Amino acid sequence: MAKWLLLAVLLCVPLLPCANEVNLQAIEQRLMNAPITQGNFSQRKFLKVLHNPLLSSGRFIYHQQQGVLWQTQVPVASMLLLNDNRLISTEGEQDLPVAVAKVFKALLGANFQALAPEFTMVGQVGNGQQPWQLNLTPKTDLLKKMFANIQLNGDSELRQLTLVEVNGNRTELLFSALEHPTVLTSAQLADFARLSHP
């Protein structure tokens, strides 16, 4: 009898809706999935040693193939350029592991396929136009050393990204005025070209 019961339970498992399991496909269908996204960002960094958050804002461009161009305008102008293999900033080449740059690009593009090997993903998807929310926990050693977890919020666009570090520091990013041009401007192309030069 117990055997039958166990079998019945096992058979039923796939049918039962799981609270944490997230339907990534549903989110992907809701997203615009445009190859190029650009817009404004505003960032709040909560550092444990500081009373107040560090505030900054600027423009960003995400391009599926080329990478990410991150231009901080306030409080000081600075630039960050990255793709899956490289990370260049105003300060020159960065010595951060390139894996981090790769993850940052995948996060901005809400590219779940690229994120799946690095993170366990749980979250909630509402019906219709309701916003969705994803919570990512690192799986790989390298990312585990840096991030406690990462949150993504959005609807048809990614609206908010929160990076929580192991040491308690936290970075919150809000995106606005998002648009999807079909081609890059020549200035943007020139910036991205720097990633392919030694």
Place this chain on the structure above:
Amino acid sequence: MLLLSYLGWRILSKPWLETSFLALLPRSEQQPQLAEVIQRQQYLLNRKVVWLIGASDPEQAVAEAKQLHQRLQQTGLFAKLTLTVPTQQFAQRYQQLFNYRYQLLTPELSTLLANDPKALIAQNLGLLNSPLGQLEALSLAQDPLLLFSRYQRQQLPLALNLVQEVPVIQAQQRAWAILQSELHDGHLQLDKLEALQQLWQSTQQTMRRNGGELLATGLPLFTAAGAASAKQEISTVGLGSSIGILLLLWWTFHSVRPLLLSSLAIASGLGAALVVSVWVFGKVHILTLVFGASLIGVADDYAQHLLCDSLGERQWQPYKSLRAILPALSFGLISNLLSYAGLGFSPFPGLQEVALFSAVGLLVAWLTVVMVFPVLLTGFNFSHQPTILRLTQLWEQRWPQYLLQQWRKLSLLALAFISTGIYQLSPQDDVRLLQSPDQQLAAMADNIKQLLPVLPDSQFFWVSGQTMSDWFQNEARLVAALRTLKQQGALSDFQSISQYWPDRQKQQDNYQLLKQHWYANGQLASYMQDLGFAKASIKKELQQFAAAQAHYLSLEQWLANSDEAKQALWLGCQQQGCQSIISLNAVKQIPALAALSQLPGVVWVDQVQSVSELFARYRARASLLLAMAFTLATCCLCLKFGWRQALAVISVPSAAVLMALACLGWGQQLFSLFNLFALLLVLGIGIDYGLFFLEAGERRANTSLGVTLSALTTLLAFGLLALSKTQIVHAFGFTVTVGIITSLLCAPLVGFRKLG
């Protein structure tokens, strides 16, 4: 002979073959201290090989690199293989320097502080606000101005991306993982070099088959390729000339005895030459062996001359024959030894070896002919008319006749050809051209230099000073100049100690800069307050700064926490003063860098350039040597034969040398020191031929056969050298070939008029 064999067995049982090209260079003529520095630097470079493993994506490249790492490890060739960069370990090591953060500012930062101290605020905000500025944010608590964070970043090895701790760069549509290796020894044995060459070729093939790419560079690879091609050439030259000579002799004598006897003369000559050279020099360079292989042809001269003297004799008596030709043989030997003595006076160890090797080889071959041949030739009969005899008779009788009939026209033609040819001759002393490195390897080395600055160039700066502080100031001045040149693109990068370690004075200056512009005037407090630090944190930072006033990091301490590449730059302080090296990467404008040697305490070291200059100087000296050898030989001949006959003999090598020079000019061939040494050989051989004919008397037929045979055998040996891919060897072969042919064409004129 037995003694020789025994000695040979004793001496050759140790490693005796030298393959490094650097061993060919004379010991530096400069100060011994600098020679030591150069040697040390070369020892480092001689062991390093850098491998770049290319694949379509970084993970694939790293996976391939790990496999290669394993394979290289299994060979046992390498003392050290570095694939992963222990970032953590470096970070921990540098962490020990944290106490000295107010003293150890990067040169850029101290310049910024002196000129525009407030610009630091904007820079720091840029760093902290980067969405990926987690590391900076983390160090903010300990290091609010991010001083040490900057210092540490500047010091970390290779500003590259790490994938699974393996450095990977992105270039030319590929990801390249970097594997650095160091061989056990700066001077690899031949078998090890072969193993390295094979390893490199097979790994590259495997990698390409899998759709990847493998690049590698380093001096050992060049040496290995050079050794492989030299070895192949020795086999080709040795085998080719042996087969040619054997066939020629069989065809002429129809007997095995001359063949065996010639081989005996050559073998004992070569054997003795090898044993004595190893005994004297410890090792014999592979290039000596290549030149030595050509000795086969010259050593054969004596054997042929004696053998051919038996032509047409029913009851030939070797001793009688020997007595008749001994003067010519001996004069031939003496003239050859004289030319080799010239080689021996050159300061290049390689050429001294060639001189000794050849002189001993010839002497022993001569002794074998004079002492052993008559005994072994008892009962030898050479009464048939060999086919070649008809040819040599034609050459010995008709050819001089023709020459004498047409002499006006021909001499005009020859004069025109020689003068215009020599006019076109342009000396070339660049050692890089002479060495003719493997084309593929050279192209790859250039490619790798573009990709990343792992291997320093062979040029470097040697910086010294009477005291530690003199040295530091000298180096700092040079570093400032180099930084400007780097921005102008004269070089891609450089490594120096003073970039990372400020001396006592500079450390105090740095501290004072911070005190004046940040800590004593309330700037730091307002900066920290604006960022949102707690009052207690500000107070603590100010206290720590005050407490660090007397801190001083000694060079020894700094070196102990540094990596090997930086440690190798420091040469230490001796009685004469303190000295260091500044290594350079991808130098593009040599003159601009060389000009910096005007700075005090700075020496520009460019071995390639100085060796090229040395070659040029010795080319001039060798020309003089050649002229002296000519004069000497002429004087000797004058004393013995009178000036008319001496002039006749000497005109043979003179024509040969001039013709060789003209052909070099017309053929746009390389003309260097090495051609001059070839001309010395031509002189010796030309005198030989002239002498043989002068002394021939009524036996011109025998002499012409002997000279033809020896010329043909020599041509077989040297002609094949002209096929060599190594420029020096090729130039040598080409020059001797033209010289021999000309000698052969001119020699029958000697003594011709006397008969006809």
